[in-house]
Amino acid sequence: MNRCIVITVQVIAMMVAIAAAVRAQETTPTMVAAAAKEGKVVWYTSVDVKVAEAVAKAFRAEYPNIDVDVERSGSERVFQRINQEYQSGIHNVDVVNSSDASHFIYWKQQKWLASHTPPDVMRFPTQFKDPEGYFATWRATLSVMGYNTKLVDAKDAPTGYMDLLDPKWKGKLVKSHPGYSGTSLTGTYAIVKLLGWDYLEKLSKQGVLQLQSTTATPKSIASGERAVMVDGNEYNMFIEIDGKSPVKIIYPKEGTPFVTSPSAIFAEGPHPNAARVFENFLFTAKIQQLTVNEGGTRSLHPDVKDPPGRTPLSAIKLLGDDPTAMLPQIADIKKRYTTLFGS
């Protein structure tokens, strides 16, 4: 009984300590002035390049004296570049966003991140932010399947991953690469956990067109290059559907990988104040709504509404991500995948 109380007290004390450490840092006029002096913020992100530029444009409109340098690439490429740069003593990045949540755990372990909690993040569900304030989920997406409606009739469309092994899909599939895309990696991890490597080995014999990014696969089926997409960003599918492309989303019956995409500040970035102003801006309801509307992503901001016509998260069977468990397995996943599907 006594022990119970002791533990309870300890837990409470810990929670208070964490709460104290994680205090929101508002954007103050002094911060903005210092940021303006720095001139710009360098943002590495894996979000679709047009969405990234739309966010940058909105930021420049709000803070005319602070420019944004957008460096867009696949999550794994972003990770690779930052690590290569830091290994060579180059500190170029200020704010980073990647769809491979395990990157943030790695960077935190390296002590490269700054603890900073944007005011809006205080209202996010706890599982979507780091307890010590080093990162929080800026956006989330689903790694969905999809098909071209001109090439496949709705009644013939696959309903889940296992359907793709049907010989009739041979030479008609397109897939992204976990060696490049964080979404693909997170999705691959979930699929392996659910169906095993055996499944991917069979899939690799289906004549899959191997692209790099999960932003590329929806464009591929939209253009009719391939009929069915094994994995791709739900948000790119929304963009295609809004643009009247003949595509439809499939939420696989086995479950859809839910991919969180955090944002963080690099402690030794060249523009520390601009980084904080920008990070706060990224999490405001306005920008969260903008990325949801324009970018088709999912937001964890309580004030953000999904536009009509999109399936609510509650109606989809989700496969949650587990970056901590995935981290030690990443190299192995990439290697085995490359053996099956090429680089």
Added chain:
Amino acid sequence: MAERNNITSAAAARAPLRSAAARLVSFDSTTPLSLAFVLLLATLVLLPMFWLVVTSFRDDAKHFTLEHYRQFFTDASFLKPLLTTLWTSAAVGLLCVIVAAPMSWLVARTDLPGKRLLRTLILASFVTPPFLGAFAWVLLGGPNAGLINQWYYALFGLKPFEAAPLLNIFSAGGMVFVMALYTFPYVFTFVANGLDLIPSELEEASAILGVPAWRTALDVTLPLVTPALLAGFLVAFLQSMTLFGTPAILALPAAIDTMTTKIWSLFQFPPRLGLAAAVSLPLLLISVVLLKAQSTIMGRRGYAIIGGKTSGTRLMRLRAWKVPALALFAVVLGCSIVLPYGVLLRTAFVKNWSGPMGLENLTFDNWRFVFFEFSQTRLALQNTFVLGLAAATAGTLLVIAVAYLSVRRVVRGHRYLSFLATAPVAIPGIVLAVGLFLSYTQPPLVLYGTLAIIFLAYVTKEIPVGYQQIGASLKAVHPELEDASRIFGASRARALVDITVPLIRNGVITTWILIFIGSIRELSATILLFTARTKTVSVTMFDLRESNDWGPIAVLAITMLVITFVLVLLINRFTDRSMA
């Protein structure tokens, strides 16, 4: 071949000068300067190769190991790319010879109409960056959405996926095809030059004896140009072996790796440098062997009868054969220029690249996005131009100095100088990049992350081109003018700047532009050396490809092509003037 003749005749003419030159060296104030250039060149070329070799034999703890080589020669994931590289390069070489040999014969020996235009178009495919061609061919020959396949389906009333596509560019065959489209001009040039040098008397004799024209071509002309064909084959082989963009764009999506894409993938974090070095060296070795073979073939005497160019080669009348002859040119140039340029232009102005060309699909959005919204455009253009200007200027100056020292035999060991200035030809771009990465990510000189390391790559890569150009120009200027100014007390450097350089002005300008063009289109070395701050246009396009943003790619491609063609026109102006 012409150059070789020049060397021998020039050497004979200069024999008595050599002792005079040697005497001058002893009290020349510019000697330290000459030595500095020698050292600079040696560092540029040899340091990366040194680190490449050392690293390939080292493990992470910097101890000696053969592990990297063992892995290379036992792991199928390395041997397969090697095999792919070898057979696809051989296929490209063969295809180039099959296509380019008749083309050059038709231009050199027959009354084919429109030769000037045809030569211009061949020059255009020569200067088109191969990776741009690969981009364009994804849009043309993608299995289902590619425009050619769409036409094919429409023409025969077929449905995509139900019927097999006409062509699938994402395949080893597709890669060979596209590589050949931009490599055949090398073979064309070799064979055309070979034909120009063969006196046509033998062929005319055969014609007078009543042998039909096609037999003359096969029995007389073909054996005479065999060395040029072989050399052309080897150069085409070498070119395709070292390409990075084309295999990355066309073969990777089909899960096919080549040596260059494999080396690139070894640089994914954490980079496996020892292995990358060990994989690079065989590529370097093959390249050296091929070039050696090529120079041996071209240097062989008694095979081709090389005399002066006979005036007034009698041109064969093609008559009705003009139609198939022109058809050959139409197919080759259509595939390498007309269709790709057309599809890039189309893609730049539409919303959906695979959609119909209706009014509702037209847009200027891609242009607006690239030039007003995409924040990387300005940085990439700026980096590309800064690098082009710097590499062209520094490279030209270096090459003038080196060519002068070696052609005029100013320093002892000028032969090594000439070797060093030609050696980079044998270093594939991506191998050079691995070497530079190893050399300049460690003290004393950490250049990684700056434009300087890319600059070094460009200068090193372009030295041979410039050296050949300036060397040839220098040989054409007799040293007596320099000697005169030296007698009046000018230093060697002054004589070079005031007398020689103005005389070879056109050669200097051409060299500058050639290095500039070579630099702004470089991809295979840049891909390993760039960082976010030091991106170039070519790498930016490669990044856009990974997310299938074809509209912006097409806009950047057109921009790059326009710049290149303006520069090529400039070169033409300068070389024309020098001929007049």
